[in-house]
Amino acid sequence: xxxxxxxxxxxxxxxxxxxxxxxxxxxxxxxxxxxxxxxxxxxxxxxxxxxxxxxxxxxxxxxxxxxxxxxxxxxxxxxxxxxxxxxxxxxxxxxxxxxxxxxxxxxxxxxxxxxxxxxxxxxxxxxxxxxxxxxxxxxxxxxxxxxxxxxxxxxxxxxxxxxxxxxxxxxxxxxxxxxxxxxxxxxxxxxxxxxxxxxxxxxxxxxxxxxxxxxxxxxxxxxxxxxxxxxxxxxxxxxxxxxxxxxxxxxxxxxxxxxxxxxxxxxxxxxxxxxxxxxxxxxxxxxxxxxxxxxxxxxxxxxxxxxxxxxxxxxxxxxxxxxxxxxxxxxxxx
Ligand code: SF4
Numbered sequence: 001x002x003x004x005x006x007x008x009x010x011x012x013x014x015x016x017x018x019x020x021x022x023x024x025x026x027x028x029x030x031x032x033x034x035x036x037x038x039x040x041x042x043x044x045x046x047x048x049x050x051x052x053x054x055x056x057x058x059x060x061x062x063x064x065x066x067x068x069x070x071x072x073x074x075x076x077x078x079x080x081x082x083x084x085x086x087x088x089x090x091x092x093x094x095x096x097x098x099x100x101x102x103x104x105x106x107x108x109x110x111x112x113x114x115x116x117x118x119x120x121x122x123x124x125x126x127x128x129x130x131x132x133x134x135x136x137x138x139x140x141x142x143x144x145x146x147x148x149x150x151x152x153x154x155x156x157x158x159x160x161x162x163x164x165x166x167x168x169x170x171x172x173x174x175x176x177x178x179x180x181x182x183x184x185x186x187x188x189x190x191x192x193x194x195x196x197x198x199x200x201x202x203x204x205x206x207x208x209x210x211x212x213x214x215x216x217x218x219x220x221x222x223x224x225x226x227x228x229x230x231x232x233x234x235x236x237x238x239x240x241x242x243x244x245x246x247x248x249x250x251x252x253x254x255x256x257x258x259x260x261x262x263x264x265x266x267x268x269x270x271x272x273x274x275x276x277x278x279x280x281x282x283x284x285x286x287x288x289x290x291x292x293x294x295x296x297x298x299x300x301x302x303x304x305x306x307x308x309x310x311x312x313x314x315x316x317x318x319x320x321x322x323x324x325x326x327x328x329x330x331x332x333x334x
Contacts, residue, residue, distance in 0.1 A: 002042040011072035032058040034230035045207040047221030054227040096167040100179035102159035106151040113147035119169040136165040157188035236315040
């Protein structure tokens with residue numbers, strides 16, 4: 001098994017979004033990420049899946065350095081990127097991100113050459129930039145003369161290819177893919193996924209793949225983690241995850257994936273209908289945050305927040321249904 005390249009331990013990211021109370025002195029806090037722990041291995045694709053508002057993108061933006069953690073630690077190749085006020089340049093070079101919407105992540109006033117050149121100027125100033133731009137365009141299967149175009153002249157898939165080329169310009173070893181295909185036409189999505197898989201093999205990249213699309217994970221991720229209201233509720237190897245989902249929320253997500261064949265239908269968990277609305281992240285329910293929607297909830301669920309339990313080797317679940325006190329995993333190892 002490969003070594004861990006990134007370790008996230010008990011990560012918290014809170015945002016104060018206003019003040020409440022008579023004197024407006026009590027902060028209103030959104031706990032976007034509230035005690036998340038996971039590790040990504042060298043060369044793997046780790047899928048972080050959740051509905052909108054689950055906190056998965058906040059995890060991504062904290063790992064890449066756009067936010068400072070409220071608490072918890074992030075370790076990349078044994079180094080803490082937040083140990084000092086400014087993030088070391090070497091770490092910025094190693095960890096890159098590809099955003100969901102290539103239309104808004106590329107500066108419309110810059111040519112493709114200027115867009116890809118920018119990280120080269122900062123991180124690889126001694127190299128021949130034109131040669132590198134051509135090489136990067138070829139890596140993402142775009143012709144060299146695209147360097148003279150502007151983003152508005154490209155289709156959605158081509159813009160995302162440019163965004164991938166820009167991310168690879170620093171020679172990173174770790175790339176965060178924040179819903180990289182969800183803004184694209186279905187016909188283009190497969191092409192981008194195949195490109196990402198090829199690049200991963202060629203350059204031994206490790207991916208943290210953020211998505212709301214569980215079915216996509218079946219084909220690209222080696223392990224999957226499910227997030228719900230700022231917490232991870234289940235982690236497993238992908239095959240085990242689809243074969244044997246434990247958490248009621250995971251079962252609910254899997255039961256609603258559309259399938260095309262009877263064989264796939266047989267493998268799906270029984271259709272699970274959740275009750276209640278998705279709670280507001282400003283007002284997260286006590287106990288298990290899923291208890292208002294959970295068809296399997298018990299008395300304890302509204303009072304006590306469950307801890308992560310290992311139910312099979314490498315398969316962990318946060319749910320009282322599987323709680324055995326002796327097997328609770330401390331937060332640092334979840
Ligand atoms: Fe449902 Fe209780 Fe498990 Fe939460 S802890 S998922 S409410 S059974």
